[in-house]
Amino acid sequence: MTDNATDTAFVDRLKSTLPTAALREIAPHYLQEPRGRWQGHACAVVAPGNAEEAASAIRLASEAGVPVIPYGGGTGLVGGQVTGDGPAPLIISLERMTRVRGIYPDENVMVVEAGAILSDVHDAAEAADRLFPLSIAAKGSARIGGLLATNAGGVNVLRYGNARDLCLGLEAVMPDGSIWHGLKRLRKDNTGYDLRNLLIGSEGTLGLITAAALKLSPRPAGEGTALMVVDSPAAALALLALARDHLGEGVSAFELMHRQCLNFLAETMPQVRQPWNVPPEWFVLIDVGLARGLDPASALEALFGDALDAGLVSDGMIAQSEAQRAEFWALRESVPEANRHIGSVSSHDVSLPLGAVAEFIAKGAEMIGALGDFRINCFGHLGDGNLHYNVFPALGGARADHEDQRDTIKRAVHDLVHSMGGSISAEHGIGRLKVDDLERYGDPAKLAAMRAIKAALDPKGIMNPGAVLRA
Template sequence: MTLNPADDTFAQSIRAALGEEVLRPIDPRYLEEPRRRFAGQVGVLALPRTAQEVATLVRLACDASVPVVPYGGGTGLVGGQVMGEGPAPLLISLERMAAIRAVYPAENILIAEAGAILADVQAAADEADRVFPLALAAQGSCRIGGNLATNAGGVNVLRYGNARDLCLGLEAVLPNGEIWHGLSRLRKDNTGYDLRNLLIGAEGTLGIVTAASLKLFPRPQGVGTAMFQVASPEAAIDLLALARDQVGEGVSTFELIHKQGLQFLSEVLPDIRQPFATQPEWMVLIELGLSGGISPSEALMALYEAADHRDLVSDAVIAQSEAQRSELWAVREQIPEANRLIGSVFSHDISVPISRIPEFIERGSDIIGALGPFRINCFGHLGDGNLHYNVFPPAGHDRSEYDAQRGPIKRAVHDLVDEFSGSVSAEHGIGRLKTDDLERYGDPVKLSAMRAIKSALDPKGIMNPGAVLKA
């Protein structure tokens, strides 16, 4: 059920405290998520302009025991941004809090409000001749607060880490409406419990991030990008080890791509130029960022020659211009869009120990094959062990024909992930989609500690109820 803010008593209390301008009519775009697996509801929609206004909104919600759902860019894939059950919530969108507050190039630090779009944060770093390396397919619309709330990953985790690793401090509103002023620019601060890392990855269940102090990095003097055909996932892992032996931490990206992803591109996005005349079974996208006068193109050629000597690779395309680099990246970046257009039966965001990825892929193929004639598009961030293991209907069929098998497919894949000591959520979070999985596969001691923390910080249970921990 949705309520009209003009007729709602709770909205009247917001209006009295903050004025009419903070409230908005309820827009349907806030009620769905990209995969349309969850439908949300909104009682009151508020777009605050300052951390103090966020604090006032949360305090009023706490006093009235109204649920609060924080909303960033709405790009999350596990339903954390929509609440479909229970009392209609106050939805707080941070989109008007999008300022870059400060940039400190000498300190390699940027301070951004939570509503800043990731691409704008990257651009602000670029203007300071620095790099903010968090890079996602949704970077043109996702917002930094949501990136931190989900501890987003992306294509550069191998070199720079997840969102958590890129954050020095936070400003956040806690469930009682108090503001934690933690926008530290310090890289060393051992003064007790780390609230920053507690809030990062909590998906809005422990508070609302309103601003962040982010790490920047020097811009590499040269960037090189290539697509290598590899004999197998085993060969890709050996190639990764060889690349790191040769250029160390200069390896920024190492993405595994399967032939099925290329076939989907041919089917629904035929304008995407593919790098090879014949689609290989497996290939990897490699990007190097090097300084000290080292030529990335020469480093990639040397890597190819060494890998060819070991029979790890059979062909390669090494970008010779920014246009060629963009074409190679378009292949990787458009695979998720092709997946969306095809329509998956179930999409899995999982991680397993890197050395066990080949075995996982082989076992997974056998398990899914036993469930039906499904197509598997397995691709992702091989360098950090994160695979997007997506299951699709047979050619000529719609995913809706297989709704009854969504549960068995998810269970089979996640059971295998658990057997391999992996994670059923590598970078997308738990949201509302995977609360049952967290209960099933999570460590009981960890879950008990999480519930205790939730109870201590949010005794009324108003912050994004039903996300991460089952309500």
């Protein structure tokens, strides 16, 4: 890669090739990420209106050796959307590519452009009496292209799978500026290497996703939500097994939360209504979606009764209305924002075998306690083994007071996860934050294959250099 990213001739070529509507000012939001650990830079920002315009921009960048940073909703938490090192890149924003190209209710398929915001996709699916089940706290700003590029997870993975499981086909611009027209609505397409699944989760390092064919599902005839108090993560896991025995695939989400979640909400977001006067140490949020003829409230009552008899739960409440369901979910979905207000010393997005979750939580608390006076906010998608294990200063302290301990804490948590057969990146990706971690914990054969794929598809190394793999 040549060091000519700020060459005014390249920017002039962009301006002469792309329509005026595609050109953007280098506004601050393109150069920032939510946790404030990186400040990016850019030689130009373009927002193509279609795949052809995106291809033109990437083709020019390839010819000039200019790095390209794909930019979706800017909600990524591992620094994949910003870079402050090396030549100033071209940022390609998806913000103008937001169309729903087609909805096929009988096929349970929707074709959307990569800049479509997740909540808008939810609304479009609902208008067709269908469900697009991927859901995350940032659904009001996250875009489909970024969600696929990071293989996002969220709260419904237990039932519906990750973003990868919800995509049938892609349209994408490759690093040389060619367009891959893989936007098929097929459930079966056994024609060689699976380029779709190669691009999903590649974090913009192998190409730019511009559109996707998404899987939809029938909307459950009845939905219900409950909060149930458990005395330990082990009891929560036993409750999960019981819930699946009762309801099978009707369990859509099973979220584990610690008392610290409620304490942080009370401290920073008092407008979020709390369900208990005295917060329990551990509780779970269970969401179910059932077929016609089945009553979610009755099913949850039966589950609670059996769990109470088995000594797995001690208290609980079942939402009696859609408004109360929304209140229960507001607890869970507000936790990441409360965390940001507090300011973590070190945040971890990890996954473990279900059988190892309780042991990890116990060992982790002991390990962090030995490192100093910290608060741990442990919560997450227990149904798929994904925990958000975040370490915060003691009450009255500040993140800056412990900056010198951040790497030590991260290393300790990730070493423990790795020793227990887990992953140091469950759903947020690698980005730039975890490149060192991938090198430390990744399988050598896998890393060699990844580098070979990167070199083959992006020989000039222009696509999001420094993300996932060291540039």
